[in-house]
Amino acid sequence: MAQAVEEWYKQMPIITRSYLTAAIVTTTIGCSLEIISPYNLYLNPNLVIKHYQFWRLVTNFLYFRNMDLDFLFHMFFLARYCKLLEENSFRGRTADFFYMLLFGATVLTGIVLIGGMIPYVSVSFAKIIFLSNSLTFMMVYVWSKQNPFIHMSFLGLFTFTASYLPWVLLGFSVLVGASAWVDLLGMIAGHAYYFLEDVYPRMTGRRPLKTPSFIRSLFADDPVVVARPANVRFAPLLEEEAQQN
Numbered sequence: 090m091a092q093a094v095e096e097w098y099k100q101m102p103i104i105t106r107s108y109l110t111a112a113i114v115t116t117t118i119g120c121s122l123e124i125i126s127p128y129n130l131y132l133n134p135n136l137v138i139k140h141y142q143f144w145r146l147v148t149n150f151l152y153f154r155n156m157d158l159d160f161l162f163h164m165f166f167l168a169r170y171c172k173l174l175e176e177n178s179f180r181g182r183t184a185d186f187f188y189m190l191l192f193g194a195t196v197l198t199g200i201v202l203i204g205g206m207i208p209y210v211s212v213s214f215a216k217i218i219f220l221s222n223s224l225t226f227m228m229v230y231v232w233s234k235q236n237p238f239i240h241m242s243f244l245g246l247f248t249f250t251a252s253y254l255p256w257v258l259l260g261f262s263v264l265v266g267a268s269a270w271v272d273l274l275g276m277i278a279g280h281a282y283y284f285l286e287d288v289y290p291r292m293t294g295r296r297p298l299k300t301p302s303f304i305r306s307l308f309a310d311d312p313v314v315v316a317r318p319a320n321v322r323f324a325p326l327l328e329e330e331a332q333q334n
Contacts, residue, residue: 101168102175108170109168112221115151116160127152131218134202150194150221162261163225178235183308188300189282193227194220196278217270226275227282230255234283256280276298 098106113298119125130148153160179186199221204214217223237252249257259272282298290296 101172102183104183105168105171107174108171108190111151111234112153112164112167115148115313116153117122120152127154127219128271132198132201132220133218134205137314146194146198149219150224152219154222159252160196162223162258164256166229168227170232171225174228174232174235178232184305185300187308189231189286190224190303192225192282192298193278195261196281197223197227197274200274200277213270217268217274220271220274222267222271223275223278226258226272229258230276230279234279235289 098114101109109229113126115125115130120127120130130145130150130152133142136142174189175183175186179189201214201217201220207214214325233251233254237250239251240248241251242248243257243261255272255276259269259276262272264271286296286298
């Protein structure tokens with residue numbers, strides 16, 4: 090069992106493995122054993138700006154609060170959908186995947202900071218001090234947009250296509266008593282990335298989220314080359330298949 094877990098962990102791509110490790114170390118080891126206090130990790134604009142505690146801009150994405158059912162689900166989402174994105178949609182593009190996470194973290198932080206200055210809603214945004222769940226939910230949303238027709242099942246109760254996955258999980262979060270705001274922020278950040286990276290370039294031919302060269306220099310991505318073997322003959326289509334195509 091231990092060897093299987095070790096192999097599963099080693100086979101994770103670098104960004105997923107690093108993020109999952111940092112989250113588990115921070116939440117289950119650091120805070121649960123009281124080595125680190127959550128009060129030193131949460132997002133506080135005043136402490137960031139006035140006391141230069143810039144690490145809070147990062148650490149608030151690493152803490153997943155109490156080890157309850159909601160924590161286990163978000164750990165599963167992180168391990169599964171972060172891995173799926175990095176291995177498939179961003180295969181051979183580690184720098185682009187890192188930039189996606191950086192974009193999402195920036196958008197989420199900006200929403201909370203701006204929302205905290207708007208009357209009537211500032212109180213609600215002031216309660217959002219950890220954005221780890223939101224960033225995880227952003228990955229789920231992006232994956233669902235890139236794989237909308239995959240059939241899924243929720244706890245064996247009902248089936249649906251992946252395009253509805255964020256809404257199903259949002260409903261589950263409400264049922265278990267979690268804040269809907271947290272997941273909605275992740276959906277907003279995920280849709281912003283999906284629009285700017287996938288929709289807008291098809292409309293205009295411009296790609297506003299092109300990964301900066303200094304970020305690309307941090308990762309040594311191997312190009313993914315699909316080679317077609319020489320002298321390969323393909324069987325003719327069946328009559329039924331030919332008519333369909």
